[in-house]
Each structure stands twice: as structure tokens, then as C-alpha cells.
Amino acid sequence: MQKLIASVVSRLVISVPYLWMLIFFLIPFIIVFKISLSQVTMAIPPYTPTIDIWAGWQGFINSISQFSWDNYVFLGSDPLYVKAYISSVIIAGISTFLTLLVGYPIAYGMARAPATVRSTLLMLVILPFWTSFLIRVYAWIGILKPEGLLNQFLIWANVIDTPLNILNTNTAVLIGIVYSYLPFLVLPIYSTLEKMDYSLVEAAEDLGCPPITAFWKITFPLSLPGVVAGCFLVFIPAVGEFVIPDLLGGSETLMIGKTLWNEFSANRDWPLSSAVAVVLLALLVVPIVLFQRSEAKAQESEK
Template identity: 50%
Template sequence: MTARTASSFFVTIILAVLVTVAYGWIAGILTWWVVLLIAASLVAALYLLPHRLRREMGRQTLIATPYFWLFLLFLVPFGIVLKISLSDIALAIPPYTPTLKDGFWTMLAGLDLENYAFIGAGAVFAAFVGLVALIGMFRVVYPRARRAMMGDARSGLFDSAAGALTALAVAVVNVALLVAVLSFLFPALAGFVDIPDFLYFAAYLSSLKIAVISTFLTLLIGYPIAYAMARSAEHWRPTLLMLVILPFWTSFLIRVYAWIGILSKEGYLNQMLMSAGIIGEPLTILNTNIAVYIGIVYTYLPFMVLPIYAALEKMDDSLIEAAEDLGCSALSAFWLVTAPLSKPGIIAGCFLVFIPVLGEFVIPSLLGGSNTVMIGKVLWEEFFNNRDWPVASAVAVILLLILIIPIVLFQRNQQEADQ
């Protein structure tokens, strides 16, 4: 056995022991002094190993650490959620069946996709595949096809095939989208795509709608702020930056609660507007979608402002002068130069807002009314109100699947910006 394999072996064992002990401690099986004892003996055992082996282990542990965290903090919880999503609801502790208590193989045999069918995952999945196909078409197939059709010298067999493929992809995607849109517009059609319960699909779409609109609103408000910051005198910028970040110093929950006080019928906003004589009757803002948009825009504004500011701040002022010098008015200089150059910041900001808002739960549940349907809230209700862990888990798994698209796109944007 070489030092390398030996050290991999030991590192694995140590990590396994650590995970087990951590679990034992959290679950209350092991008391703190037992944990301490095990840790101490682990350290002692390490010192008994030969120096070279120890060094090799140190190196491997270093490399393994990020993977270990990924495993511990993402894959393990995801695995558990995935397993629960394949289980059935039960009136027991824990409230689903089968569990490991039934034996490993019995448990595996008892898993099924029933919950996914229940929430209409098929439709969500179809939409997902449609979207991926659409993106793939525009980013990969379409450019090749265009090159093939334009008769570029490099066009070969593959490119001509891509041309045909594009036509096919367009047809497939169009049909898929048509079905999805139609079945959304006419719930009666839902039967065709086999959606037993339209709630979940609608909740995903509603979340998507709220996320898109609030991302747009955040951009609309955030861009001028970032622009003003980047154009302000240099000695002011650190202060302005601090002011944007300042709200993070207080609890997010407290800030959202503050909005309840502002937006409620007897709240400050209504009092102010009424005493100013702008309105005669108090406005109902709290518990509506408007309140949700206000809350989301307010909360996520810094995530939009900061990347755009970073992009604008490093922009050379003389570019604007050059544009004006070459015949642009101030406005067209903005559209032709400033806007394209802040594009990476805009994209980063949009994703930083869009991704968390899609799964947002706290803001709609505190500020939104009952007709604010968001997937995060459905997830909460499925879990706490219906106490249906398996269905809640299935909803969560699908949510993750949907989030993968913007996350991957975001990653690509970041990589392109780095180049």
C-alpha cells in the first residue's frame, strides 16, 4: 500500500468518524464529553502515524475540504429530501413511509414517483426540458445553422445537419410551449398533459412571474441608484456604498416587519397620504401583491445596485465624451455605450435578485395576501399545514431543478465577465 492510498484510506475513515460523531451529537445520542473524547483520541491516533503519511494526509484533507462541505451541506440534505419525496405520507414519527427502520432494501422497494405525479411534475419537467432546448437552440444550434446557411467556407456536414436539426428543434419546442401555455390558460386542458393538481404548476408559474416582475422593478430602481453612485464625486462613493449596505446590519425579518407598520391600513404611509390630502380613504396595500413587490424590491435592491455600480464605476468617463464627440446625444451615448458596458453588472444583479426571489417565502407570507401564490409559500404550506413531507420534498426537488437554469446561466455570465 503506497502512502497515497493509505492516506486516502485514513482520511476517509476520519471524515466518516467525524460525520458519525457530529450526527450522534446533534441527535443527542452522544454527550459532549464523549464527542470530546473521540476527537482527542482521533488527534492522538494521528500522531501515531508516520510523519510522511501525515503530510500526505494533510495535503489530501486540504483538497478534500471543499468537496467535503459540498457533500455535507448540499448533497446529503438533497439526498434526504429526494428520498422523502419518493416516500408516502403516514401518520407516524417521522410522518412518512418507508423509513430505514423497515430495512434498507424494503425502504428502496417502497419508493415511488407518486408525489411527482401528484404535483404535476411531468408538466413542469416538460416546460423545463422545453426551456433548456430553447436555450440550447439559440446558443448552439442556431449560430451553427446560420453559418451553414450563410455559406461560410467552414460549413461542413455537421453544420448542414445542424440546419435541419434547428428546424426540428423549433418545431418540437414550439409544440411543447404551445401545450404548456394553452394548458396554463385553459385549466380544462390540463388533463391532456396529465396534471392531477394544477396548483403546483400554477405556483411555479406565479413565482416565475413575481420573480421576473420584481427583478425588472428592482433593475428599474436600482440602475439609477448605481448610476448616480458611480457618477458622484469620488470622495462620496465609499459613503454611498456604505449607505446601500447599511440595511444588512439589521435583521431582515425586522425590516420586513417594519413594512407591515408602514403599509397597513392605519400605517404610516396611509396616515401621511391622508394628512397630505392626497387620498381620502386609506389604501389597502398590505396583504396584496403590491406589498410583496415593495418588500422584494426593498430587500433585494442592494443585490442589484452593487454589481451594476461595480460595472459602472470602472467605466472610463472619456468613453461617454468620445461617444458625444462622435455625434451621440447624451441619451444615445447612454444607450450605445453606458448600457452595453454595464450589461455584465445588470445580468449579475438580475440573477442575484431573480434566483432567491423565485424561492422566496418570508416576504410573501408576511406582506402578501392569501392569493399571493409563490412556490416557497406552497412548500411551507405543504410541509407545515398539510404536514405532507413527501409532497413538500417533491415540490422542493422540482424547485431546485428549475433554479438550475438561471444558476447555470449566471455562472456562464460570471465566467464571460472574468475573461
């Protein structure tokens, strides 16, 4: 009897969250894929064929026969989409690199700070992460505007005499991504650096390594797991970023997240935006799998 209860309980523990994720995460993707093979119509829902689950097997076969790859052919032939994908990856790549340049020294400084202030510094890095993403992006509009605070400051300091045009350019998008995703990169690097045994560096210096060399030969290689995890955490969501290019970018900014949103809300072309999503996902599958691998490895080593 007790055994029976235990097995029922363990089944519930697994199946409840499992089913939830199946219904609300996996099945929706299948639906997205299905709709990407449909045609746009002026109806509700605005695509055809629709699978009517009540139409039975024959209905299912009928709608399958109407599926077409037209949307994908269109995506491949229209340079706008190809460019948007490429430019998303490039912008995400550059901004990941910039985030690493800004974030690594912060993580390093935190990990080497006196133990008493370390937890306070950690809280200070996490705090902006808890405040709204939208607010943080919004804050930059006031700073980067032609008549904004940055230009006012630079003119006052006599660095420039005509305002720089930063808002609504790719530069603004890069600044926005670096700023918004900085904590995602700092935290994993900090946690690997903080766990690192500092006597390793001392041993290297004792064996004749100057501090800079000791950093590149000891500290940096040991912090790589954190660097890799952090870079994935910035790169993957940045490729599909929508809010930042929408608010900070301009007409020159081509990013696939924004394109998807426009197709979906302005053009109401659901099948095409589904196809855009499927291709974006296909693009991200490799980094996502790599990210999961590195997370699983990190967990194994913790045990």
C-alpha cells in the first residue's frame, strides 16, 4: 500500500510539470510549424487551412494536402529576410563581445573584492536585473536623443559642437543590448571566479609568472565555463531581441525579432511570421543545445 502511494506520488511529481511543458511549450511549436505551411487569408484566424480537430482523420488528410512550402521559398528569395537574419546574428555577436569586454572586469573586480563587500556588490549587479527590462531600455532614449543628456554633456564639455545622432542607429541598439544583458554575463563569470582557488595564481607567480601572464594562463582559462555560459545567455536572446531594436534602433536596423513582430501585428501575416519563427529557431538550435550541454556539465561537476 505504502509502495503504491510512493509510486503514485513520484509519477505525479514527474508528470504534472511534464504535461504542462508539453502542452504549453512543445505543442505550440508544432502548431507554429504547421501554420508556417499555411496560406494567409482575410479571416479569423487569418490563415488557411485550419485543422479542425472535430473533422476527424479525413479532415486532417485534407488539410495536410493543402500545406505548402511557399512561405519558406518566399523567405529565401526576399533579400529583406535574409539580411535581417544575418544582421541579427552580427548585431548579437558584436554586442556579446562588447558585453564580455565590459562585464569581465566587473566580475573580476567583484570576485577579488574583500569578502565583506562581495555580497553587497553581488546584490548591486542583480538589482537592475530585477527592474523592468522595458524601463532600462526606455532610460536610454532620454540619454541618446539628439537633444538628450549625453549630447548636452558632450557639448558642455566642448568635445563636440553639433549633437551626435546616436538614437535610432545600430550603435544605440548595441548600447541597449550591452546594458540590458550585462548582469547575465557578469553573474556566471563571477561565480566561477569566486569559486576559483586563488592560491593557484599565487603558485603561478611563485613559479615565476608575472601577474598579467598568470591571469591569461591561469585565471582566464579557469573562468572559461562561466564566460561560455554568460556569452550564450547574452547571444541567444539577443538574436531574437525585439524591444531594443524597436525602441532604440532606426530604419536601418534590421533585426529578425522586429521583422517577425511587424509581419504578425502590422501585416497580420501569421503563416509568414510562423515561418520566420521556425527559421529563427532553427538558427538558434545549435547554440541552445551547446548551452544546455555546458549547463549539464556544470551541474555534474557540482555533484
